[in-house]
Amino acid sequence: MNYKLIAVIMVTLTFFFQTFIKWLEMKSAAGKIPENVADVYDGPSYQKWLRYYKETTRLAFVRHLLSYLAVYLILGPDVYAWIVYWLSPANEYLTALTVIGANMIVGLLLSVPCDYVGTMVVEQKYGFNKTTKKTFILDQIKSTLITLVMMGGLCCLFIWLHKMLGNWLIPVFTGIVFLMMLLLLILYPVLSRAFNKFEPLPEGELRERLCRLLNENNCTVGEIKVMDGSRRSTRANAYFSGFGRTKTIVLYDTLLEQMSSDEIVAVFAHEMGHNKHKDNLKVQGLSLINLLVMVLLAWALVSVPEIYSCFGFDRINYGFALYLLQTVCLSFLTPFLGLPVAALSRHFEYRADHFAKEQGLGGAMVSALKAVARNSFMCLSPHPLVVKLTYGHPTVSQRIAALEADEEPKGFGRK
C-alpha cells in the first residue's frame, strides 16, 4: 500500500479543514456583537480590538500555512530518512532520538519567530505583553528542554516495552503514562515555581470573604496564593491546583489589580464550582481515553514496517512513528476526538458559573466576565461552528445569557 499517499491525503484534508476554521475566525471580526455584551467595548476600544483581532488571526494564519508547508517538505522528499542515513546512529534508540531532535529543531525554527512576533510585537503593541526578552528566551529554553526530555524519554520507554512485551505494551504503557500524568498534576504546584513566584494572599477583607465562602461550602484548601502572572502578561486568571491537603487556589496578581472585590469573589466562586463537581478529575478521566487511543494508534503505526519503507527508512523508526502520530493521525482525528471534550468542558463552565450564581454572585459574575473579555480583548462574536468545534468555554454572551436565565444548566446541547 502507498502509505505516503495516504498520509499526504490525510494531511491535505486536515489542512483544508483547519484553513476553513481559520477563515471563519478571520470572518468573525465582521460579526454582529450580541446585545448582552454590547457594552463591553466602547467606540475607540472596539476599533482597537478590531485591529488587534485582525493582526492576531492573520499571524495565526501565516503560522498555519508555514507549518503545513514544513509538513509537505518533510514528508515529500523523505527528509528525516536522509538525516538518519547521513548520521547513521548506532542503535534503534538513537535513531528514534535523531528524528525527534530533528523535528524539534524544525518546530523551533517555525514557532520561535511566530511566538516572538505574537508576544513581543503584537501583544506588546496592544499593551498585553509584560514578558521581557530575557524571560521570553528563558521560557523557550525551559519548555524546549522539558519537551525534549519528556518526548525522548517516553519514546525510549515505548521502544523498550515494545521489544519486551509485544502487544502487552498497550495496557502497560498507557498505565505508566497515565500515572506519570497524575504525578505531574500532583507536582504541578512545585513545577510551576520554575516559571512563576507564588505568595500567600495577604490578610484583609478579600481574604476573609474568600475564606467565608470556602467555609460555607465545606471546601477545604491548603492555601490561597497570588501568582505573579503580570511578569508575562496583563491577562487575568485563577485556578485550583494539587490534591487534598496540598490543594491550592491560585489567583493571578493581574486579577487582583483589574477587578473589584465582588468580581474577584465571583471568579473565585466559579473555580470553587469546578472543584465541587470535580471537573478536573473528570477531564483527567477523559484524557485517559484519549491516551488509550493514542497508544493504540502508536502501536498500530509500529506494527506495519512497510510504512517506513514508503518514507525512505530501511526499518521501523519509532521517532518517525511519533512524528506520523502527531502530524498526520492526531491532527486528522482532533476535530472528532476534541468535539465531545470541548462540549463537556463548556457544560462544566455553565455549571461553575451557576455555582457562583447560587452564592448570590450572579451579577458580580456577569461583570467579571465582561471585565475579562474587555481586558483580554476577547472576540464577542465568534462563528457558532468555531465555538462548537474548538471552544472549551462558551462565549461570553452565552455565559451571561445563562447567568441571567432562571433555569439551571442541564447537560449538553444548550445554546
Ligand SMILES: [Zn+2]
Ligand atoms: Zn471555568
